[in-house]
Amino acid sequence: MNWTCAVAIAMLKAMELHGIYVPLVTPFAEDGTVALEALESLARSVLAEGASGLVALGTTGEPAALSPEEKREVVEVCARVCRERGATLIVGAGGSDTGQSAVALQELAGVADAALVPVPPFVRPSEEGVLAHFAHLAERSPVPLMTYHIPYRTGQALGVNALRRLGRLPGVVGVKLAMGAVDQDTVELLGDLPPGFAVLAGEDAFLAPLLALGAAGGILASAHLATGHYVELVDAWQKGNVAHARPLGHRLASLARAVFSEPNPTVVKAVLAAEGRIPTAAVRLPLLPASETAVAQALSCLGAVAR
Numbered sequence: 001m002n003w004t005c006a007v008a009i010a011m012l013k014a015m016e017l018h019g020i021y022v023p024l025v026t027p028f029a030e031d032g033t034v035a036l037e038a039l040e041s042l043a044r045s046v047l048a049e050g051a052s053g054l055v056a057l058g059t060t061g062e063p064a065a066l067s068p069e070e071k072r073e074v075v076e077v078c079a080r081v082c083r084e085r086g087a088t089l090i091v092g093a094g095g096s097d098t099g100q101s102a103v104a105l106q107e108l109a110g111v112a113d114a115a116l117v118p119v120p121p122f123v124r125p126s127e128e129g130v131l132a133h134f135a136h137l138a139e140r141s142p143v144p145l146m147t148y149h150i151p152y153r154t155g156q157a158l159g160v161n162a163l164r165r166l167g168r169l170p171g172v173v174g175v176k177l178a179m180g181a182v183d184q185d186t187v188e189l190l191g192d193l194p195p196g197f198a199v200l201a202g203e204d205a206f207l208a209p210l211l212a213l214g215a216a217g218g219i220l221a222s223a224h225l226a227t228g229h230y231v232e233l234v235d236a237w238q239k240g241n242v243a244h245a246r247p248l249g250h251r252l253a254s255l256a257r258a259v260f261s262e263p264n265p266t267v268v269k270a271v272l273a274a275e276g277r278i279p280t281a282a283v284r285l286p287l288l289p290a291s292e293t294a295v296a297q298a299l300s301c302l303g304a305v306a307r
């Protein structure tokens with residue numbers, strides 16, 4: 001490896017991911033178009049409450065239901081707000097096709113600080129195949145990569161050794177971890193992380209336990225609501241203020257359970273609409289709007305967070 005290459009790798013690995021990143025919903029207007037002004041004010045409001053950054057086109061943003069033009073507009077709004085606020089922008093990119101994923105990543109040059117790239121969904125390659133996929137992308141990507149590991153959506157398991165090898169790849173700066181549990185691999189991974197590799201909780205109800213194990217923060221849809229309290233929870237764990245962190249973590253876990261009682265982002269959108277922060281609770285098919293019961297429960301848990 002030559003000197004220039006070593007410096008470039010060190011710079012990519014030096015990106016510090018820490019705190020709460022909000023994967024923004026895509027608000028829709030009454031006529032079904034993307035409500036870009038509402039998106040912008042949502043972006044500003046979560047950053048004003050202390051979020052470290054935004055995720056554009058995460059699962060929560062319904063990217064599968066957006067046209068290429070709509071996706072570009074969403075990213076543009078998020079990039080502008082992040083630039084103005086000095087916040088980090090992570091953009092969801094990539095899929096099952098390694099070649100197409102590499103092409104999609106090129107579009108993020110000069111726009112995003114990092115890309116959130118899922119373990120290739122549906123194909124179920126071997127762990128070696130997943131590692132080769134990320135090595136191929138990391139070599140070509142203009143921005144650092146955050147792996148999105150969510151085996152119950154992708155169908156691909158990864159053991160702790162594969163996760164550590166991913167974390168040692170130059171250009172891979174972290175993992176958004178959504179394993180459906182705090183399992184043995186999670187505990188082992190957080191016990192011995194590769195240098196420059198951050199774990200962000202990707203599953204709202206498991207934020208507090210992952211912080212206790214050493215996660216750097218989270219990418220959480222429910223952090224649209226009670227953003228400041230999520231930020232407070234990360235700070236409390238990092239300062240070792242367990243007496244404050246533990247009950248707050250439980251209240252936020254109740255909120256998360258309520259928000260995820262129906263498919264994401266239906267409940268979070270309905271709560272944001274009820275609060276008047278986005279014009280409608282509309283989601284695009286195949287998602288269906290949240291039930292009144294789910295929204296009432298989420299609002300009640302939200303009210304209890306500040307207690």
Ligand SMILES: O=C(O)C1=N[C@H](C(=O)O)C[C@H](O)C1
Nearest residue numbers: 023058059060219220221264
């Ligand atoms: O969009 C995201 O990023 C998130 N997606 C997860 C999901 O929908 O499963 C949930 C998490 O809160 C953030």
